[in-house]
Amino acid sequence: MSMITTINPATETAIQSYDIMSEKEATDRLEACHAAFLEWRELTHQERAPYLVKIGQTLRDNADELAALMTSETGKLLSDGHVEIELCAAICDYTAQNGPEMLADEERKQGLNGKRGVVSYQPLGVIYSIQPWNFPLYQPIRVLAGNLMAGNGCVLKHASICTGSGLRLRELCIEAGLPDDLFQVIVIDHDTSDKLIAHPKVRGVTMTGSDGAGRHVGAVAAKALKKTVLELGSNDAYLVLEDADIETAVKFSVMGRLYNNGQTCVSAKRFIVTDKVYDAFVDAFVTQMKDITMGDPTDKDTQLGPLSSQSQFDTVKEQVDASVAKGARILCGGEEPDRTGAYYPATVLVDLTPGMPAYDDEIFGPVASVIRARDDEDAIRLANESRYGLGGGIFSKDEERALKLARDHFDTGMIRINSFGAADPNMPFGGVKNSGYGREHGGFGMKEFVNVKSIFLS
Known part of the structure; x- marks a missing residue:
């Protein structure tokens, strides 16, 4: 079995080694996430909100440890790590506070006959999140928060160099009360990742990374008719x-x-x-x-x-x-x-x-x-x-x-x-041209992976 080893870029010393999961191990995690989703989707938006508030508070409570971990894995300044953690907590708070209203059913009149119509934002299932190393907590959280509020589950494939940060984030989410299997972190290679994208229980794919990686992930997902959100590079x-x-x-x-x-x-x-x-x-x-x-x-x-x-x-x-x-x-x-x-x-x-x-x-x-x-x-x-x-x-x-x-x-x-x-948290985040498509934050991210359901009443 192959392994990955995280390295401290400031000292060039090894931090920790991790086994790369087999396709079966990764698929089992995906199946477990789907099973957890089937229960999670039964909760109302108001019932999901307190979980997000608790996750945000748990991140704040562990800020020193998390900042040190991110610095050791990626070399970011400790002070930048603390800013990142506060942003993650703010995103959780924003989503909890605004999600129930933004995702509430909308009453409409049917245009042709004036009868009642309802627009409902329903969860899809498991969202597969592929994230880079430069913000080891923020990148996963901005996907996780919006999708938990929408009622989805989430499987994270994090960048290998910050594997420890990804795994620790899951532990803290569980400590905060999130159901064990609803947020999974998998340590896999690119071939297994492509197979997961095509898996029937993955209902959407979101990726942050280079435009080259975005082309690949977008093409694999499109072949499987999966919606994607891609936040790619830029030379702003x-x-x-x-x-x-x-x-x-x-x-x-x-x-x-x-x-x-x-x-x-x-x-x-x-x-x-x-x-x-x-x-x-x-x-x-x-x-x-x-x-x-x-x-x-x-x-x-x-x-x-x-x-x-x-x-x-x-x-x-x-x-x-x-x-x-x-x-x-x-x-x-x-x-x-x-x-x-x-x-x-x-x-x-x-x-x-x-x-x-x-x-x-x-x-x-x-x-x-x-x-x-x-x-x-x-x-x-x-x-x-x-x-x-x-x-x-x-x-x-x-x-x-x-x-x-x-x-x-x-x-x-x-x-x-x-x-x-x-x-x-209150302003949409995303780009155009080779910088990708789709939006996160500002309420937009909560509606990227939902079934916008039209219900016509007679």
Whole structure:
């Protein structure tokens, strides 16, 4: 039987080894989840809500342990881990508070004869959740919370490097009172995963990951006629318009590029800066990126920890090196530090052109791509040229104009104006183009995997 071993990316030491489950073991967990679902679906939305509140509180009660576990497995800063746990708890609270009303039956009149109609949001069954390593608790929770409220069960295949976090999350959900089999965590390989997608008792598939992985999972699911929600990568553009406040733009650009050690799908990655303010922005941005303290992610003074693995380090290094080989210039960073661990420094690249990884692709690490635009109109054009469209940002002193640009012209799913942030329980989360489809949060995620049932009364 093959195994996986989790590795601390800061120290390069092994943490723990886990057996990979056989197809039968994984299928047995799926069958058990389905059996638990048949009972769970009998509860009302109001009866499900307290379970979510208790899960949120249990996460808060174990925050120190969970943050330390996530840091050891993925290298994220301890402080970022605590923020993540609070976000998870807030999602549980939001779902418990708003779910019963959002998923309640709707009374309608039939349009042709004026008689009574009822729209009911009914659960489907087991939802298969495939999640990445960059937010080991948030990624599973944002799927789990909405689907538990809707009445579904959930089977999680987590990224192998944070196996411990996934298994611990299930233990804590059970400790909080969730029925043992309703949320399953399986440790399997990709072949077994594809077979599970096709299993008749899997009624929907949700995945967060790269666009390449999304194509594969989406195709396997489509072949089995399963609905999917895909939240994929991006190279989000943050636009520094001609009237931007440079201090604000630089502050949130540094934060947006380095949050979670630069490994966030919806972080700022491309900085499209208008010619009028280009030099002022770049000078201040590089100065602050040079001053970033990289080091031990458990140290409270550290601002940038390691990448999540040596493999992730190699990928980022190759993307930067390939961009430089094609003419990009490094203004800071870009040098491999002489130290143990998967550390990559805060890096700023300029003179970027199409065909470079730093221009076209997503760099999942602390590397900023700065692109010069002629003016505001050109900045929006360059932002929309990307094959991705998850998030983005606009820096401008004219908030109403920025809102209009964001609403009418920015071809992306989420836009921050004069700020940076990752997710909010009350606002929808998701993208367009190669960044995937479907939405989570804001009530939208609760309705992705339900049977919207029309009942016509005579």
